[in-house]
Amino acid sequence: MADIRVQSLRKPIDVSEYLFRRLYEVGVRSLHGVPGDYNLVALDYLPKSGLKWVGSVNELNAAYAADGYARVKQIGALLTTFGVGELSAINGVAGAFSERIPVVHIVGYPSTLSQRDGMLLHHTLGNGDFNVFANMSSQISCQVAKLNSPSDIADQIDHALRECWVQSRPVYITLPTDMAETKVEGVRLDRPIDLTEPQNDPEKEDYVVDVIMKYLNAAKNPVLLVDACAVRHRVLPEVHDLLAKSNLPVFVTPMGKSAVNEQHDNFGGVYAGDGSHPPEVKDIVESSDLVVSIGALKSDFNTAGFSYRTSQLNSIDLHSDHCVVKYSTYPGVRMKGVLQKVVKRIDPKQLNIRASPAVRNEAREHHDGSATITQAWFWPRLGEFLTDNDIVVTETGTANFGIWDTKFPSGVTALSQVLWGSIGWSVGACQGAALAAKDMGEKRRTILFVGDGSFQLTAQELSTMIRHELNPIIFVICNEGFTIERFIHGMDAGYNDIAKWDNRGLVDVFGGQGKAQKFAVKTKDELNELLAKPSFKSANELQLVEVYMPKKDAPRSLVMTAEASARTNARKE
Numbered sequence: 001m002a003d004i005r006v007q008s009l010r011k012p013i014d015v016s017e018y019l020f021r022r023l024y025e026v027g028v029r030s031l032h033g034v035p036g037d038y039n040l041v042a043l044d045y046l047p048k049s050g051l052k053w054v055g056s057v058n059e060l061n062a063a064y065a066a067d068g069y070a071r072v073k074q075i076g077a078l079l080t081t082f083g084v085g086e087l088s089a090i091n092g093v094a095g096a097f098s099e100r101i102p103v104v105h106i107v108g109y110p111s112t113l114s115q116r117d118g119m120l121l122h123h124t125l126g127n128g129d130f131n132v133f134a135n136m137s138s139q140i141s142c143q144v145a146k147l148n149s150p151s152d153i154a155d156q157i158d159h160a161l162r163e164c165w166v167q168s169r170p171v172y173i174t175l176p177t178d179m180a181e182t183k184v185e186g187v188r189l190d191r192p193i194d195l196t197e198p199q200n201d202p203e204k205e206d207y208v209v210d211v212i213m214k215y216l217n218a219a220k221n222p223v224l225l226v227d228a229c230a231v232r233h234r235v236l237p238e239v240h241d242l243l244a245k246s247n248l249p250v251f252v253t254p255m256g257k258s259a260v261n262e263q264h265d266n267f268g269g270v271y272a273g274d275g276s277h278p279p280e281v282k283d284i285v286e287s288s289d290l291v292v293s294i295g296a297l298k299s300d301f302n303t304a305g306f307s308y309r310t311s312q313l314n315s316i317d318l319h320s321d322h323c324v325v326k327y328s329t330y331p332g333v334r335m336k337g338v339l340q341k342v343v344k345r346i347d348p349k350q351l352n353i354r355a356s357p358a359v360r361n362e363a364r365e366h367h368d369g370s371a372t373i374t375q376a377w378f379w380p381r382l383g384e385f386l387t388d389n390d391i392v393v394t395e396t397g398t399a400n401f402g403i404w405d406t407k408f409p410s411g412v413t414a415l416s417q418v419l420w421g422s423i424g425w426s427v428g429a430c431q432g433a434a435l436a437a438k439d440m441g442e443k444r445r446t447i448l449f450v451g452d453g454s455f456q457l458t459a460q461e462l463s464t465m466i467r468h469e470l471n472p473i474i475f476v477i478c479n480e481g482f483t484i485e486r487f488i489h490g491m492d493a494g495y496n497d498i499a500k501w502d503n504r505g506l507v508d509v510f511g512g513q514g515k516a517q518k519f520a521v522k523t524k525d526e527l528n529e530l531l532a533k534p535s536f537k538s539a540n541e542l543q544l545v546e547v548y549m550p551k552k553d554a555p556r557s558l559v560m561t562a563e564a565s566a567r568t569n570a571r572k573e
Contacts, residue, residue: 005150006183013186015147015179016042019157020049021189023104026161028077029439030054030069032062032432036081038123039108041180043079054435054468056428057460059085063092064428064458066103070096071415071429072391072436074234075165077104083123086133090140092428095420096170097140100232103170104161105137111178112148134174141172147179154184158193165195168232168320197234200337208333209341211325212292212316216342217350219290224248225271227302228255228419229295230335233320238339239294246346248292249356251285254404255302256295258392258414262407268356270404273307275557277404280357285310292316294335299419301400304557305564361407371523373547375555378527379405382449385531386412391433391446395426397484398477399449401558413444423482424457426450431461434470445539446472453482453498463510465542473536474544476503480551487554487562488569507544516542 006012013021019042023031032054035043046053056062062078070076080086086107096103110121110130118128125132138144143163145156157173164171216222224246230239236259243250243266250260251271260267269281276282285291286309296317300306317324318335361383366376379402386392389411394403400416408414415433417425426448434446455476465472482496490496504518517536521527527547530536536543554562 009183009185011186012183013189014045014181015153015184016045016175016181017048018154018184018186018189019106019173019175020045020051022157022161022193023077024050025192026165026195027073027075028104029073030435031077031079032056032066032069033079034059034062034081034085036085036108038081038110038177039079039175041177042108042175054464057463059088060092061428061431061458061461061464063089063096063103063105064425065432065435065461065464067092067096067101067425068393068415068429068432069436070101070103070432072413072433073440075102075104076432076436077106079106079108081108081123082110083133086137090136091422092425093137093170094140095417095422095425098420099417100168100229101170102164102168104164104173105141105170106173106175109174109176112176113178115176134172137172140170142167142169143171145171146174148174148176150179150182150184153179153182154188158188162193162195166197197336198334200333204330204333205337205341208323208325208330208338209345211328212338212342213345215290215316215325216292216346220352221288221354222248222290222292222351223285223288224250225253225285225291225293225296226250226256226259227253227294227296229297229320230256231259231295233295233336235294235336235339238336238343241343242339242346245343245348246351247348247353248351249284249354251281253296253302254400255297255416255418257403257416258408258412261410262359262412263410266356267359269359272302272304272404272557273309274560275304275307275401275404277557278357278359284357289314290316292318294318294339295320297419300565300568301418301421301561304561305568307560307564359407362405367524371525373521373524373527373549375402375549375553377524378547378549379403379555380407381527383407385537386447387445388412389442389444391415391437391444393426393430393433393446393448395450395454396421396423397451397454397482398479398554398558399426399451401561402555403449404557405555423454427455427458427461430472430474431465431470434465434472435468438470446470448472448474450474450476451483452476452478452480452501452503455503456498456501459503459506460510462506462512466510466512466515471539471542473539474542476544476546477549478503478546479549479553483554484558484562486552487559488566491552503546504544507542512542516544518544520546520548522548
């Protein structure tokens with residue numbers, strides 16, 4: 001029967017090659033993951049497809065790296081083995097789901113025969129249930145594709161990859177060992193997967209645009225607010241077209257950092273309620289009679305502890321699959337088409353436009369006269385070090401909050417995990433981001449800011465960076481533990497302390513001897529001297545910098561957000 005099916009194929013191709021060639025087609029060039037016996041046969045097909053194998057140090061870091069890779073290259077992928085491997089990765093994939101990152105998770109599975117017979121295999125729970133792990137992942141995937149039937153496999157792969165792209169969320173694909181070399185129709189590869197965005201119903205779209213234009217033209221002080229989903233759902237070209245044509249004041253949220261060119265004359269800073277920067281941004285946005293919000297994700301850390309004070313009566317919220325204009329919701333009307341039509345129709349002469357506040361890096365204003373490197377001084381000072389098109393990765397904690405006070409040059413891509421907030425994410429994400437830039441042939445610096453506590457969770461990823469000759473600049477903030485946790489609860493508690501590591505020594509331990517530079521800075525002058533060195537700024541090799549800061553110092557926005565988080569945690573009915 002199988003032979004008859006194969007004979008009917010016009011251009012037979014093995015499933016593994018088909019899958020990997022489709023990944024290459026949608027933009028993946030490097031596949032993260034860890035080898036395991038259920039995925040080894042599939043790995044042999046990587047050279048045929050043009051994909052490179054990364055060879056991650058563990059599955060969790062592979063998931064973090066695939067996430068970071070996708071944020072730079074718009075889609076990422078990882079391959080793990082059944083059970084033990086995929087469960088190690090599941091936290092990283094959950095983070096990608098939470099933060100709307102398109103990651104393809106491929107899992108090498110036991111054969112369909114083994115599954116059918118409920119065999120007592122290694123990596124199982126010993127109960128004959130081969131669906132239990134897929135069921136877990138179904139909660140953090142927008143599509144689950146079990147490649148068990150040859151006649152359906154090509155359709156399943158194409159559909160899963162389209163859903164991953166359009167929904168900007170992870171998909172889960174099982175690849176049983178006996179399917180890895182099974183033949184499917186290769187002619188399909190002559191026709192690319194359709195990745196076009198779903199179109200709005202023209203009549204509904206026009207109605208929403210009419211309503212938006214009415215309120216925009218009537219508003220006395222309208223503003224634009226750009227958030228994370230504008231990035232995730234690829235509407236930044238429309239956002240910049242709107243900004244260029246309207247000249248409206250524009251602000252970003254913490255998760256929206258770098259979504260807008262921060263050198264634009266109309267860029268007014270970061271709106272995060274009480275944590276806004278500059279501080280006057282709070283009043284400007286909250287006193288506006290029309291806030292056009294694009295791709296909002298109003299989480300606690302993104303709003304400085306739910307400290308927004310905007311009224312829905314003065315809001316237009318544009319999302320990937322619906323729009324909300326004041327108190328009216330329009331399901332199925334996607335923001336991309338709406339923004340395109342608003343750009344065509346908008347007339348700046350009919351708008352009431354107010355000037356945006358001036359934003360700059362205020363390092364001099366925060367120089368307290370001491371030699372100590374403080375959080376308040378450090379982040380605006382780093383803004384002066386950054387250059388056009390840098391990739392900036394910030395870890396949950398002081399870095400995620402400190403970067404609010406950094407004004408970016410043009411073309412910067414900022415990566416942070418504000419919503420999911422998994423400690424250690426940034427180290428893997430840095431590796432993935434740097435590799436994505438390399439795969440794209442772009443000469444961009446990748447700069448990581450990570451606390452000493454977070455670094456200890458995923459420091460092994462230095463090994464992968466060194467192995468693949470990636471050259472990130474890594475600032476390890478040495479302040480003796482989990483600072484964000486201290487400010488939420490337990491400032492002096494032992495559970496927020498860590499063992500002191502020789503972070504610079506780890507570079508050699510993980511294979512970087514003679515291939516990387518290591519530094520330690522403990523004063524403002526030492527940091528200024530390092531940042532001014534041409535060899536350091538050029539980032540031609542991996543560089544790790546230990547930056548020593550006071551144990552109980554934190555960015556102002558972290559302090560107020562932590563206080564709000566503590567209140568939320570203590571709330572009782």
